[in-house]
Amino acid sequence: MTDTILYSDLSAYYDLMCADIDYLAQSNTAHRLQHIFGNQGKNLLDLGCGTGPHIRHFIDLGYHCQGLDLNQAMLDIAQRRCPEAQFSRQNMCDFTISESVDVISCFLYSIHYSGSIDNLKSCILSAYKALKPDGMLCFNAVDKNKIDNNSFTRHSAEQDGSQFIFSSRWYYCGKGEQQYLKLSIQKTTQNTQQLWQDEHTMVAVSFAELQNLLSPYFEVHIFEHDYEKLLPWNGQSGNALFVCTKQ
Template identity: 60%
Template sequence: MSVNALYTDLSGYYDLMCADIDYQAQSRCVHRLQQIFGNGGVRHLDLACGTGPHVRHFIDFGYQSGGLDINQPMLNRAAIRCPEAHFSLQDMCTFSLSEPVDLITCFLYSIHYSAGIDRLKACIASVHGALAAGGLFCFNAVDKDKIDNALSVSHAAEHEGSRFTFRSGWHYCGVGEKQSLRLSIEKACAAQTQVWHDEHPMVAVSFGELIGVLAPYFEVQVLEHDYGKVVAWNETSGNAIFACVKR
């Protein structure tokens, strides 16, 4: 099998790859942030929604929720998971809505898929234009200056008689606006083991630079990357949750 064959349609492996993520805790935390910082409305859009697990939780919390993604197979699976929701095939950097929403989310560091500073700025402008007055934009991000290229995370899952091991880690060369997310998937079945590698181009920003891009559009709260409580960022950790209220 070609080393790239698995990525022809990653949607079939996406939920396995993210099996260790507590989607409910993440969604519940942002729901709380909407009550604290936002306008309290229940119209919600999830950027880079994938197969829709966050959308599912927001619907269960009482939101009118939907999502967008650039991958149609992902959206097909999201529509099965959340038949009540509206999903749209759009680029999060250039999207538009027919009606404003109260809350826009972008989980799992997906804001970095903007890939470059100009596209990141376009994404933030698109979000601002899509939010109602007092609307909230919530996402998580990593500070380029605090990335340890030697660190990675991994987990394993059983699926249809095979054992999958997923590994991912950030890599930043130390200069410029580009970093990458390095991903590997190992599939072990009987006597055969296959390994796929991929590297996703991502935008690299420091938190200071990110706040600077957000500030013309939003009042910005930077919080510790802890979905169990709301705590101000300690200014030393390299991961944070951003809660941004539309100006």
Template identity: 60%
Template sequence: MSFNALYTDLSGYYDVMCEDIDYRAQSNAVQRLHQIFGNGGNLHLDVACGTGPHVRHFIDNGYVSSGLDINQPMLDIAATRCPEAQFTCQDMGNFQVSDPQDLITCFLYSIHYSDGIEKLKACIESAHSALMSGGVFCFNAVDKDKIDNNLFVSHTVKKADNAFTFRSGWHYSGCGEKQALKLSIAKTNACDTQVWNDEHPMVAVSFAELITLLEPCFEVHVFEHNFEAITPWNTTSGNAIFACVKIQPPTVVATGQSTCC
């Protein structure tokens, strides 16, 4: 068994790794939230869009959808999957749009790829600036205070003569604004097993802290992490869906800096 880096670029394996994700259910749930809280528009941007599976579902349901990601190889796959959409290579911590959007999404806990509070604040500011009045910023998040470092999620997918086993889990030290997403990929065939391990730095934030960051500029609605039903957050679970409605423009103070978010 070798423990060297199995893949230098995950873009070609991303869809295999995420094969068990119900993109349709996630997209439909957010569209229901947008119908309830949104402004009636159909311009949509998916932040950290990866290879574009969510964008595909939004387009199929009548949205004018686009996406951004920091990984160009993934965007190349997304462009093939969604030739109608525009994709741009941008950092989610500081992105811009050519036209204001009615809905901005960030699925799969990707909001945590802001690897510190300041970058998370910048991401929230970018989303606020990119939205129409009454637009919705929707994402899912994990509460740092509810993380079980021993909990890992795993699944196995067979492709041709190979079996891929994917494991992921959150790790938080218990203090500070940094946590990690630990990933492991094992590729097994008749000859051997190769293992690739990685650890992605992520921002650690409690839901109380996150709501405090959002509330200056957004009307914040929090729901249980259930894509089959819209259920208000019970205030104790550590995974939730946030639907944030743009309620005001940023306030500019004497220094020229925005007080929003």
């Protein structure tokens, strides 16, 4: 089953799959960072917006929002959730917008969906071109050299009489520019089980490599992956928040 088919088929369950994510905390953190490192503007673009939960919170914070994603089923849900926003089906590695924005966000490690270093470079350049002077690019990332292939996350949820178990983990073989996001979704309805398993090709990059890719265009700040308090990255943890101000 391909990536697009899985996400299209399960778009109605996507919010359940991400039920343990604190979208409000992430959006509030980006808002705070925009006041510290950005230009304080209120025009925002969310890359890989999915069903639009981040955009909903940004709108409530007073932002004028756009979102883009490759999956139309996700975008349809996002448009219903955020009728005030504008959405477009585009690849974040090669996108265009009619007017530049003040903030570009890309959470849930979606920057890795670039898939390759060349595509990641194109994504960074597209974001740079789309930002106003002193605009801010904010995203989270995982360092390929710090991935534990045996570590995984799992949570359960219930919807319309069905029980779901969602699990995911990163996998990196130790060389090359591709890592993988492995997903498993189990649905049980009246003792009948359905199981989806998929593997998404993601770009593998170290934080040092990522900073080198960003530095020609941005002033780069790296923080611990903590949405409650802003702490400089300690150089050891494998997840981090990147805050990039357009030069």
